Amino acid sequence: MRVDLFDYRLPEELIAQRPLEDRGASRMLVVDCESGSIEHRLFREFSTLVEEGDCVVFNESRVRRARLRGLKEGSGGRVEVLLLRTREDGTWEALARPFRRLRERTRISFGSGELVAEVVERVGEGLVLLRLETVLPCGVEEAVERLGEVPLPPYIRERLEDPERYQTVYARRVGSAAAPTAGLHFTPAVLESLRSRGVRLAFCRLDVSLDTFRPLTCAEVEEHRMHSEYVEVGEEACREINAARKEGRKVVAVGTTVARALESAASPGGMRPFRGQTELYIYPGYRFRVVDCLLTNFHLPRSSLLVMVSAFAGRELVLEAYRRAVERRYRFLSFGDVCYFHYPHGWRPPGQVRESCGGSAAPG
Secondary structure, three states: OEHHHHOOOOOHHHEOOOOOOOHHHOEEEEEEOOOOOEEEEEHHHHHHHOOOOOEEEEEOEEEOOOEEEEEEOOOOOEEEEEEEEEOOOOOEEEEEEOHHHOOOOOEEEEOOOOEEEEEEEEEEOOEEEEEEEEOOOOOHHHHHHHHOEOOOOOOOOOOOOOHHHHOOOOOOEEEEOOOOHHHHHOOHHHHHHHHHOOOEEEEEEEOOOHHHHOEOOOOEHHHOOOOOEEEEEOHHHHHHHHHHHHOOOOEEEEOHHHHHHHHHHEEOOEEOOEEEEEOOEOOOOOOOOOOOEEEEEOOOOOEHHHHHHHHHHOHHHHHHHHHHHHHOOOOEOOOOOEEEEEOOOOOOOOHHHHHHHOOOOEOO
């Protein structure tokens, strides 16, 4: 399946550079995947689109203040580091620049020396392994939170005045290198509106890596490989989801990260608690086992996220929805507006995918 099948025209001026003052004021493109109808709504109306007993699932991962600016010990050269994730041996995967000037055993000091990184290995393509140590009694994670900055995607060029606007209102556990952006639209009032309607709310965790957002560089969709991401789907979330499915209610994923987490935890007998790494790569031909509805921001052309949404709703319908969003001057990407792809009677394989795309899914 050619990657260029997932291309579309995205005018640069439609890439949102700042969040709206009111999270709930975003526009929402509502797509009925069964009838193909497309409506233009406001996100604050979201709670009217789900029904009593449905289960809406959120990613509670919080963005780490992972961008660190420091100096090389000895030379004093400036270094910028973006922490991605920890490995089992305690080292950190990180993007660093200037990469070519960093050698193994180079030491980088952050702040006034409260945090120090040593280059353990140069992996390539700007990626290094670091060993972090701190003199602060609070530990490395807290030192990073004190000294680091919230990293924004490269297509956002304006400075973010309030870093909390790149966090969801329900974020709890630090671990992501980028925000699960579909959740940025929710306010306490919207959450309370869902609860008052008898909607089940469940929370899982997927620590988002930057790989999630990078464009596909291969010619064929099937050739792409996802980097692994850490997932936790606990007993409480499984209980709420299984109860909704037993009653014939729908499961709504707030974002592609939630969809990937739930599908990674799915089993033939229903949802089971899952904790670990997932390399699940979803592309057209994949049969969703849990998710019936998907709330998601607009994604970059030729990205794995656009491919995943196409697996869910059908490539032709997704691209038509995006065409109309461009026509209506919707705001795109992380700080932009949102789409709601839903199946009124539960997910079924989109006919468009089977007929025009074919394909399968890598199990990861």
